[in-house]
Amino acid sequence: MSIINIIGLGFGDVSDLNFKSIKALEKHKNFFRTDKSPIIYYLNEKDIDYSSYDYIYETEDNFDNVYINIVNDLIENSKKYSVINYCVPKSPLLFDKVTQILLNHQMDKQIKINVYNNGGFIESVFNVLEKPMTSNIKVIDASDIKATTLDLNSDLIIFGIYDNLIASEIKIHLEEIYSDNHPIEIINSFFDKKKYSIPLYKLDRLDEYNYDSTIYIPKTNSNKNSYDMNNLIEIMERLRSKDGCMWDNEQTFESLRAYLIEESYEVVDAIDRDDIDALEEELGDLLLQVVFLSQIAREEGYFNIWHVISSISNKMIYRHPHVFSDTLVNGIDDISYNWDKLKNKNKDINTITESMMSIPKEFPTLLKAYKIQKKASKVGFDWDYKEDAYKKIQEEIIELKVAIDEKVIENIEDEFGDLLFAIINFGRFLNVNPETALNKTINKFISRFKYIEDTILKQGKRLEESNLEDMEKLWNEAKNI
Numbered sequence: 001m002s003i004i005n006i007i008g009l010g011f012g013d014v015s016d017l018n019f020k021s022i023k024a025l026e027k028h029k030n031f032f033r034t035d036k037s038p039i040i041y042y043l044n045e046k047d048i049d050y051s052s053y054d055y056i057y058e059t060e061d062n063f064d065n066v067y068i069n070i071v072n073d074l075i076e077n078s079k080k081y082s083v084i085n086y087c088v089p090k091s092p093l094l095f096d097k098v099t100q101i102l103l104n105h106q107m108d109k110q111i112k113i114n115v116y117n118n119g120g121f122i123e124s125v126f127n128v129l130e131k132p133m134t135s136n137i138k139v140i141d142a143s144d145i146k147a148t149t150l151d152l153n154s155d156l157i158i159f160g161i162y163d164n165l166i167a168s169e170i171k172i173h174l175e176e177i178y179s180d181n182h183p184i185e186i187i188n189s190f191f192d193k194k195k196y197s198i199p200l201y202k203l204d205r206l207d208e209y210n211y212d213s214t215i216y217i218p219k220t221n222s223n224k225n226s227y228d229m230n231n232l233i234e235i236m237e238r239l240r241s242k243d244g245c246m247w248d249n250e251q252t253f254e255s256l257r258a259y260l261i262e263e264s265y266e267v268v269d270a271i272d273r274d275d276i277d278a279l280e281e282e283l284g285d286l287l288l289q290v291v292f293l294s295q296i297a298r299e300e301g302y303f304n305i306w307h308v309i310s311s312i313s314n315k316m317i318y319r320h321p322h323v324f325s326d327t328l329v330n331g332i333d334d335i336s337y338n339w340d341k342l343k344n345k346n347k348d349i350n351t352i353t354e355s356m357m358s359i360p361k362e363f364p365t366l367l368k369a370y371k372i373q374k375k376a377s378k379v380g381f382d383w384d385y386k387e388d389a390y391k392k393i394q395e396e397i398i399e400l401k402v403a404i405d406e407k408v409i410e411n412i413e414d415e416f417g418d419l420l421f422a423i424i425n426f427g428r429f430l431n432v433n434p435e436t437a438l439n440k441t442i443n444k445f446i447s448r449f450k451y452i453e454d455t456i457l458k459q460g461k462r463l464e465e466s467n468l469e470d471m472e473k474l475w476n477e478a479k480n481i
Contacts (some may be wrong), residue, residue: 002078003112005085006099008092010119011190011212014042021116029081031074033088033096036211038191050087063143067097074102075109089211090159090190091121094139125157128193129185129216136219142166145173152177152220152228161186161213168204170215175200177226178217187214232287233305236295253296260289272439318342340378352379366434369424377428386429392422451478 005024010016017025017039025043030050032040034057043050053070060066078084092099092115099115106113126133134155140148142160150156150173161167174182180201188194188208196206203215220226227235239248263286270278294305319342321327322335329335340355349355356372363371376382383389396419403411424434452474456466463471 001110001112002075002081003083003114004074004078004102005083005114005116006092006096006102007085007087008115008117008119009037009039009087009089011090011121011124013191014039016119018116018118021118024085024116025087028083028085029077030085030087031077033070033086033098034211037089039087063097067101070098071101074098075111078111090124091117091119093117094121094159121159122157124190125187125214125216128187128190128195134219142170145170150174150177150228151230152226153230155219156215156217158215158217159213161209161215162211163209164204164207167206167209171200171203174203174217177228179226182217185216187216188212232291233295236288236291240295240299248292251292251296253293256289256293256296260286260293263289272443315346318346337378352376364435366420366424366438369421370428370434373421373425373428383425383429386426389422389426389429393419393426396422448475448478451481 005028007021007024025048026046030043030048032050032052034054035050035052036054040050042048053066053073056066056069060069074084074086086098086102088096088099102109102111102113103115122133122137122139136151136154137157138151138154139157139159140150142158142162143166145158158170161170178200181199184198184200184203186196186198186203186206188196188206188210189212191212198206236248239245242249263282267279267282267286270282290308291305294303294308298304317324319339321338321342322329327338329338344350344355347358349358352375355375359368359371373382383392396415400412400415400419403415427434427437452471453463455474455477456463456470
């Protein structure tokens with residue numbers, strides 16, 4: 001079995017290398033991930049032979065290929081020389097993806113891995129910054145930042161800022177939760193202790209990024225304006241504590257029901273008004289209801305907010321097998337079919353009637369009718385052409401007129417409901433959502449009526465003093481505005 005010694009070169013000072021690492025460098029064939037390391041001068045002084053993999057970074061178009069090529073070359077050379085050294089800057093266990101691959105597959109590859117670490121990365125960061133280490137520290141690889149949850153309540157250390165392009169991508173991601181002027185510190189050399197203190201917006205304006213470059217972002221203080229999900233949960237916990245708010249402590253699932261509905265409608269209203277500022281605020285109010293209800297459930301021993309988040313995450317993965325698994329789809333129809341199939345399986349719904357009955361009774365009736373019609377349509381219970389659906393409207397109008405002429409209240413109500421149902425069905429053929437369409441019409445009516453009222457009031461009159469003819473004239477004026 002061949003051996004690969006993985007040697008972490010620390011942070012540029014050869015005196016920090018332990019005796020075992022130095023002896024290995026002198027004795028075995030050395031393969032450096034990069035020769036852009038201050039330690040190289042020592043090898044040249046001692047006439048120690050080495051080669052680097054910098055050329056692979058220049059020839060491959062993505063990092064995954066770089067890592068695979070380096071791993072394959074190391075394995076081949078380990079078989080050729082029996083024992084080799086793979087040398088990486090800083091700490092291999094924290095920084096190096098090649099090390100991760102080798103450690104995960106050393107038995108498969110029939111190689112033995114020895115790791116010689118020299119110097120702690122986190123300690124070195126705080127040594128350069130001349131700050132004491134905190135209890136909350138999060139270390140992030142720049143290449144993984146998009147898949148990482150940033151934490152405002154921890155010190156963040158981001159490594160792997162090799163150039164301005166990476167710095168620019170990091171800045172865009174950080175600006176989603178930090179202000180443009182949020183203070184950050186850049187370490188550009190651990191050996192020389194070279195660092196900069198700059199506001200976030202200048203992150204991609206430095207010209208000295210290299211393999212040492214590391215960003216340090218201190219956690220936000222108690223007087224901050226930025227908060228994350230953990231902060232919101234803590235706020236709700238305090239409000240519900242014995243020293244919290246009496247009103248919040250009195251709330252139950254049932255008492256919050258009305259607020260949940262109200263906040264949901266206010267979100268919809270912000271969307272309809274295309275008011276982005278209001279949408280941000282109303283989404284926050286809606287999120288508060290989710291956290292509030294989850295906190296009550298936690299206190300009752302049912303579940304907590306993290307269970308809620310895990311549940312919806314599992315559901316999204318389960319219902320999107322074309323994204324998270326190997327299911328093939330040919331379009332949106334296939335996606336919709338798979339979604340319904342998986343949803344029904346999960347809820348133990350076996351018939352179309354059961355799926356219709358599963359629609360919550362609290363749903364707005366227009367929307368409920370629309371959804372029921374769509375479910376029936378999916379199994380072929382539908383008109384072939386929209387013209388047939390339109391004829392059904394005309395038929396229902398005639399039947400309503402007959403009921404009105406007969407003056408039977410119950411029949412009038414039934415036929416009026418049938419007419420509404422037929423109109424909603426025709427709208428489905430036109431891809432018109434009845435809730436959205438009616439809501440627009442309501443807003444349009446209010447806007448035009450406001451024009452009528454404002455105009456009449458400006459004339460020194462009241463609406464009651466105007467006749468229908470005058471109001472209809474103003475209505476037509478409003479239509480043209």
